[in-house]
Amino acid sequence: MSAAEGIRLPRAPRSDDSDAGSRRLALLCAGAIVALVFAQDFAPAWPGFHTWQYAAAVVLAAAGAGSYTWNARKGADGAFAFPLGVAMAGALVVAVAGLSSGLLGPDTQTLERAPGAVAPLPEAGAAAFFPNVDSTSLARGDIGITLRRRDGSSLELLAGQRRFLGAAALVLEPHVAAYVEARDARGDHLTITQPTNAAFLSSLLQFPQAVPIAGQTLPADQFAIPSAHRQIKAFYFSRDATSKAHVRGFAGEDAVLFAVDDENGKLVPNGIGLARSGDDIQLAGLRLRVTIGTYPGLAISAVPLPLALGLGSLCLAGGVLAAVLRVPLAGRRLSR
Amino acid sequence: MRNALGLLFATIAAIAAVAIVGDYFAQSTSSQRFAGGPAALAGAPAASYQLKRLDGATDSLDRYRGRVVLVNLWASWCAPCRSETPALEKLYEQRRSQGLVVLGIDQGESGAAAATFARQLRLEYPILLDEDQRYGRAFSAIGLPTTIVVDKSGHIVRGIDGELSLAEMQQAVDPVLRL
Numbered sequence: 001m002s003a004a005e006g007i008r009l010p011r012a013p014r015s016d017d018s019d020a021g022s023r024r025l026a027l028l029c030a031g032a033i034v035a036l037v038f039a040q041d042f043a044p045a046w047p048g049f050h051t052w053q054y055a056a057a058v059v060l061a062a063a064g065a066g067s068y069t070w071n072a073r074k075g076a077d078g079a080f081a082f083p084l085g086v087a088m089a090g091a092l093v094v095a096v097a098g099l100s101s102g103l104l105g106p107d108t109q110t111l112e113r114a115p116g117a118v119a120p121l122p123e124a125g126a127a128a129f130f131p132n133v134d135s136t137s138l139a140r141g142d143i144g145i146t147l148r149r150r151d152g153s154s155l156e157l158l159a160g161q162r163r164f165l166g167a168a169a170l171v172l173e174p175h176v177a178a179y180v181e182a183r184d185a186r187g188d189h190l191t192i193t194q195p196t197n198a199a200f201l202s203s204l205l206q207f208p209q210a211v212p213i214a215g216q217t218l219p220a221d222q223f224a225i226p227s228a229h230r231q232i233k234a235f236y237f238s239r240d241a242t243s244k245a246h247v248r249g250f251a252g253e254d255a256v257l258f259a260v261d262d263e264n265g266k267l268v269p270n271g272i273g274l275a276r277s278g279d280d281i282q283l284a285g286l287r288l289r290v291t292i293g294t295y296p297g298l299a300i301s302a303v304p305l306p307l308a309l310g311l312g313s314l315c316l317a318g319g320v321l322a323a324v325l326r327v328p329l330a331g332r333r334l335s336r
Numbered sequence: 337m338r339n340a341l342g343l344l345f346a347t348i349a350a351i352a353a354v355a356i357v358g359d360y361f362a363q364s365t366s367s368q369r370f371a372g373g374p375a376a377l378a379g380a381p382a383a384s385y386q387l388k389r390l391d392g393a394t395d396s397l398d399r400y401r402g403r404v405v406l407v408n409l410w411a412s413w414c415a416p417c418r419s420e421t422p423a424l425e426k427l428y429e430q431r432r433s434q435g436l437v438v439l440g441i442d443q444g445e446s447g448a449a450a451a452t453f454a455r456q457l458r459l460e461y462p463i464l465l466d467e468d469q470r471y472g473r474a475f476s477a478i479g480l481p482t483t484i485v486v487d488k489s490g491h492i493v494r495g496i497d498g499e500l501s502l503a504e505m506q507q508a509v510d511p512v513l514r515l
Contacts, residue, residue: 116473118376132383132473189467191411191444198373200479201409201443201472227413227445 019077022068023084029064030091030316036061037098037304044162044169044301045108055103062095080323087319093312097304101167105302110173112206112297114199121300124165125150128298133204135179138293139277145172145296159296169301176236177295178205178256178277182225183287190286193224204295205256207236213257214245228286230268233259236292237274250274254292260284373478374495382407382486383474387441390450390463397439397486404512405437406505407484409472411445412453414480416499421457423502427509428461434513437461443480444469487512 036058040049048054065088072081072088111119113130120127129146137143144158147165157163163170180203182190192203207219219236235257242250253276260271260283268284275281277292384398397405408424410417421440428438438461442450447465454463466472475484475495483496485508493512500508 114473116476118476132470134468134470188446188448189444191413192469198478199473199476201469201477203444203469227411227449 019080022071023077023080026065026068026084026088027320029061029068030088030320032061033058033065033091033095033098034313034316037094037309040098040101040301040303041164041169044303045171045299047107049102050105050107052103055099058095058098058102062092065091065095079326083319083322083326085319087316087323090312090315090317090319093308094304094316095312097308097312100308101302101304105167108299108301110297110299112175112208114194114197114202114206115204115295116202117199119298121147121165121168121170123300123302124168124170126165128170129154130296133179133295135181135291135293138177138179138204138295139291141174141294143174143294143296145298157296157298164303164306167303167305169303171299171301173297173299174294175297176207176219176238176254177293178207178221178234178236179203179291179293180205180223180234181289182228183289184228185285185287187287190225190227193226194222195224196222205234205236206295207234211235216241216244218257225286229263230284230286231261231263231265232288233261234290235259247274250276256290256292258283258288258290260286374476374482374484374497377476377484377492377495380492382484382490382492383471384490385466385470385474387464387466388447390447390454390465395462395464398490400437400439400486401490402488403435403437404488404509405439405486406509407439407441407471407475407486409441409443409475409477409480409482409484411443411480412449417481418453418457420481420499421459423500423505425457425459425461426502427505430506431509431513436509436513439464441466441471443472443477483508485509485512487515 069085069088072085075081077084111128113119115130115133117130118127126147126149129148131143131146133143142159144156146154147157147163147170148154155163157170157172159172159174161172180192182192184190193200194202205221205223207221209220210217211220213235218241220233222231222233224231237245237255237257239252239254242255243252255274255276257274258272258281260268262268271284273281273283275288275290277290280287280289382397384396386394386396389395397407424438440459440461440463442463442465444467446467450463450465475482478497481499483500485493487493494508496508
């Protein structure tokens with residue numbers, strides 16, 4: 001008797017070639033489920049997870065795993081039935097978790113909020129606190145977002161980092177922003193408001209609109225200086241935009257174009273001008289200074305619920321392991 | 337075998353269902369807890385920044401830890417701020433001896449505009465100059481005036497948008513002063 005024959009375990013009763021085939025198919029389906037669902041954790045922002053094609057692939061694989069469990073209940077595949085039945089049940093739980101975050105979950109969205117704003121993140125069981133900002137930190141572009149969880153604990157999300165919280169993957173996405181300061185002709189500081197923004201007292205322009213100007217589509221925003229009875233539109237010119245627009249003295253530099261209106265929305269004489277980051281510009285009796293930099297946005301993608309994923313994976317791994325331990329390790333095929 | 341597998345499958349399905357439903361309810365609770373505007377800040381620690389006071393000294397909200405503070409964000413061009421201010425001054429006179437601090441924080445203006453305003457309305461309570469409007473952003477102001485009540489431990493008790501009467505101010509600070 002060889003060593004391999006020495007560790008031979010009892011044959012699984014009632015197992016035959018057709019059982020082995022369905023077993024292989026079930027394991028293949030379980031593997032496909034794991035690959036498809038765990039892919040959501042690796043590339044959470046991929047829009048394909050929210051398509052019917054992705055859902056169909058998961059459902060197809062789940063049907064394969066489910067049919068094995070159904071047949072195993074009826075006594076097929078002998079001694080493999082119980083451990084692999086557990087494994088396939090686990091795979092089905094993973095599939096349901098993947099479908100909930102995929103087809104049923106929301107598409108990836110990027111939150112852009114004003115400094116000081118608090119954005120609830122119900123899918124992450126937390127809230128995002130968008131930090132206060134000044135011209136210096138904006139120009140540095142290294143501002144993070146604080147995430148405060150339900151239990152009161154908080155963590156910092158910095159540029160380039162990805163965090164998983166609850167059923168959400170959170171990634172910091174900085175975008176262009178401009179910090180504006182306004183003074184009157186005497187040099188006295190003036191209040192800046194953004195009446196159309198949830199953050200009324202924010203001096204930070206995040207350019208949420210897109211406006212066609214001189215053959216280009218430019219990011220745009222607006223603010224008001226109530227004490228001077230002025231409304232000001234601001235258009236962001238990137239380096240490419242200033243080069244394409246052939247603006248003398250500005251080619252290849254970031255700049256903001258200001259257009260100063262009165263309270264009725266009528267352009268004030270001498271109310272249009274382009275300003276570089278850090279420069280003062282005199283427009284219609286106002287002195288404006290803009291600092292261009294980046295402010296963080298928060299990209300939120302739905303990912304499978306960790307508890308369901310963990311539970312399902314545990315059953316799957318445990319079931320497969322138990323099945324493997326029931327067959328000879330050498331000298332025999334997996335099935336009879 | 338059949339019963340055991342069925343039972344196991346039912347157990348796993350039940351746990352997964354409880355996890356998903358539990359997550360749904362937790363999400364609802366979380367949404368209710370974080371709404372927008374200054375009212376949503378109740379319970380949060382109050383932000384504090386070092387600023388110049390109208391009399392030239394440096395001051396901050398943190399300096400008043402251990403006392404109840406009513407923070408009032410205002411600006412000289414804001415008509416509701418102007419009409420609310422006499423009630424604020426009255427409240428300061430009435431509750432000062434009970435430990436209330438009223439802190440006026442001018443938003444975005446230089447000292448000259450704030451000084452004229454304070455002189456015209458004969459204000460006694462301290463005025464801070466917040467040229468960069470940091471308190472306005474930190475307190476999620478959605479308009480002016482904005483009133484924030486901060487307890488002795490430095491946490492926000494209430495955040496209120498808009499002009500308040502003397503009675504409304506008393507209603508906001510009295511329960512906190514009694515604690």
